[in-house]
Amino acid sequence: MSDAPHILTLKIDDQDVSAVEGQTILAVARENGIAVPTLCFLKGLSPVGACRLCLVEIKGVPKLLPACVTRAAEGMEVTTDSPRLREYRRTILELLFAERNHVCSICVSNNNCELQSLARAQGLTHVRVPYRHPRLGVDATHSRFSADHNRCILCARCVRVCDEIEGAHTWDIMGRGIDCRVITDMNQPWGQSDTCTSCGKCVHVCPTGTLTEKGVAAAEMKKRQQFLPYLTAMREERE
Amino acid sequence: MTPEELRELAARRREELQEFKYRLNVCLAAGCQSCHGDSVYKALKAEVESRKLEGVQVRGVGCLSLCAEGPLVQVEPDNLLYQRVRAEDAPELIESMYGKPLKRLACPTDAPFFAAQKQIVLENSGRIDPESLEDYLAADGYEGLMRALTEMTPAEVIAEMTTSGLRGRGGGGFPTGLKWSTVAKSKGAKKFVICNGDEGDPGAFMDRSVLESDPHRVIEGMIIAGYAVGASHGYAYIRAEYPLAVKRIQNAIKQATKVGLLGEGICGTGFGFTIEVRLGAGAFVCGEETALIASIEGKRGQPRPRPPFPAESGLWGYPTLINNVETFANVPPILRNGGAWFAGMGTEKSKGTKVFALAGRVKNTGLIEVPMGITLRKIIFDIGGGIPDGKKFKAVQTGGPSGGCIPEEHLDMPVDYDSLAKVGSIMGSGGMIVMDETSCMVDVAKYFMEFCKSESCGKCVPCRAGTDQMHGLLSKICAGEATMDDLALLEHLCEVVKNTSLCGLGQTAPNPVLSTLRYFRHEYLAHIQEKRCPAGVCKIKAAAEVHA
Amino acid sequence: MPPIPKKVDPPSADKRWRMVDNTMRKHGYRPDALIESLHTMQECFGYLEEPGLRYVAQALRLPLSKVYGVATFYHFFTLKPKGRHTCVVCMGTACYIKGAQNILDEIEHKYGVKPGETTKDDALSVLTARCIGSCGLAAAVVVDGAIAGKVSAKQTLDLIEKAVAS
């Protein structure tokens, strides 16, 4: 293998684009200004392909593949937007809205919720599946942050940032299926966690109003994720 | 031990076995044990001892196939089979060996249940003591391995597998030879072989039976695979719910290690291989390759997107071969008799035989092995003896929660991977549940959806939330509270979940709904429009108050 | 070679912890020993209790939340102690179409417990299994470890009654 990166050419939405070997379809699309909706993906964290919003069609491949983990290949013909994909994305969003309770006082006023933005971008007008209305609590035991499990979409960004960047692995997911929930340590109140360093990274990568800062007006609750690329680069350097 | 020494061991055991003129094989597999097969075994042993009989051996063996009629005892040399034997029948059974066949308990072995079967995987099942290495050796055990190690290169072994046309018996039907050659070609400092014994289909017990009745066969298959792909370590991942299977495979590993069939320098060659048992802990999703790997690594059994496939990057990132129990069990006879021999059985695209766990509303429930290409009708009505209690056949379910329900009109179709897929079901791992008119197909669909919902790992949205919503809609239909809009929504969710889920569990979860909608839509409509359950299973409230 | 881990003390002087430690040692205290260790703990103690989970986490150098996540992912594990007697109703397909649901309903009717629950007097825990692999004997139940095949609801209740009385 030579050291020079291998350049590939492919088509995304009928647009000729080039990619460095190893790049994901999502990375190539974004470089070329092609919008692909994502929710669990966050640059700087390991991709998990869980939310299924970034599914794309690839000519000759019968299954839809997640753009966030699928690598670009020579001659690939990718479609990121079609009536079918739009319909699937809408349904997935509806499933998320119905899964828990997204009657949220924070996002409605500050418009910083990624779930809300996606719903708008995908033209959601209403949710066709019945709302489940589970009874989930709010954990406000931490001195600086609070966790409202009703808003959680289980994207596991908090779990990943805490493990991969902060190195504390305070967060993880317990249970299975529809009963999954993010937990701190042994499913104990966040404020009593033995391992939380109160760094707040989880709060800033949370795409919804699940993890928020206390004592900040809703309108000021902006998520700041600019630290991620720096820290990721430094972690990689160390390895 | 060298091959010569092992063969000597086998010859000695054959001689020993011949010393006994009579042999009583008592089934001690889980099925017969649960109806007190062990007390029959003890009673027969005591009877032989108290009468001081010479040349009579009482032996505990693996599954004798007809679970419905257990406990089963087989008497050699006449090969008579006795059913529903109780401990107090022991004296009569002993006397039966001396010219007085016991008609009262006789089970006709020329009946189609036995005659129509073709046993390869189960060839030793019920014929050897599963806890005896020598018994396995005496039945040509490890001959396939010895042939592979001493006469063939790894590439030749893979070529033999490719010739055989064997396809994965776990459900997917991926060509085994191709899988092996992919792993063999993958580069890695280490490679692993995993045996998937996390039998997940809730209505199937093939793998359990093979592990309980003939554990060495699976080990032999794994070692051959290790040699072929260049792996030196294997994991046997077995459900913790199968304690007997776990015990027997552990015992077999110990025995094989003792005689040098596992460890360094197997059979005096330079090849080394070890096997470790790992217990599953009750997660259907771990039947999925990447979830299974996560579980062996000690993590939550959540799948990850493929590619990369485990063949390239699997356990701890190393190339990994994963096959299921039955697939490995097919390997020794293929190596012993040649791939061409195996390819001579079955249909054009589905070779060999398939083991099915025949259960449900059918007379002869049990474990059967049939050649590929046999018709469903033959399995259900000849081998299975038809539907009991004068009831009418309605459907047969194959493939468990990932499969579908096949109606009467398709019963004459050959059983192979492609035909089953064509009618909306799958081969699956081998569960075959027969249903009669007393089963409601909407209720069956709801049952499977409840299963998928509780087995969904929760990682991807469509499977986690979609199965829950589909289950809710099916419950609504069963309760007679649904509208035609609900049915349309259910069908829409089926499509989305099928096409967008991350792994096989979610992608196939809608199958039981889709197949029942395809063949039994009228039953759905009866629940929705007429507010009645044709089979009388669902409890529908009279004049249920339905809005909209 | 990884550094030799510092000795972690078990939660109590209970000798059963040695069994758990044996399993961990057998696997070189590697992280992948987690599930095997939990199996041993459950076998020894009947369930997984929190101090034990913390002990295993420390000994295997695993995050607490990860251990808790694994323990709650697998349905074979239970974090609650079981009753003195157990009845497992197989919910495999063959058992389901031969009336497993009815068996559960009858048990609930008589003892007031749903699957996964234990009676108030700790006498009986009712559990379900997704399939115990005895489909040829549907409907099957396991009362105190003994499988009974082809049972009706009535027979199951009799078996439970006998077990509880013993």
Add this chain to the structure above:
Amino acid sequence: MSAKIRLATVWLDGCSGCHMSLLDIDERLLDIADRIELVSSPIMDVKGFPENIDLTIVEGAITNEEDLHKVLAFRKNTKLLMALGDCAITGNVPAMRNTFAIDDLYNRAYVENADAEKQVPGAVVPRLLDRTRPIHEVVPVDVYVPGCPPHADVIFYAIAELLEGRMPDPMKMGKFG
């Protein structure tokens, strides 16, 4: 110029904020006033249900028997039905009671939190349904105008488009969730 369209507005389980927002259309109301005949509204005193309605605008979720009765009656008598605001579209705040058992709710509201006459009322108060639902779960909805409340501009846009015989797409201006 066609005949005036017959318009009704309905207030179910909601805070009336959507109706406030509707009135916030302000002077633009005059632009459309001569093209509309208001046949029923909480801001009018009309008994019974008018017939032959062209457009019914519904605020609020369906939470009790009276809501259900109303929405079914209006749906029967209207050509188009607009779900106005998040309560009508998602259930929103009123639906947050769905996590509780109905008896607990009654007890909390009328017994625990009552100063006097600690008693769950009888027939005077319409019974709660088993759960609070958005409008489209009960009757078909033609136009969704989300928001809590929807901005007056969005409401005006939606009505104006309908008056022109076009189907509005309020998502372009409004927001879901």
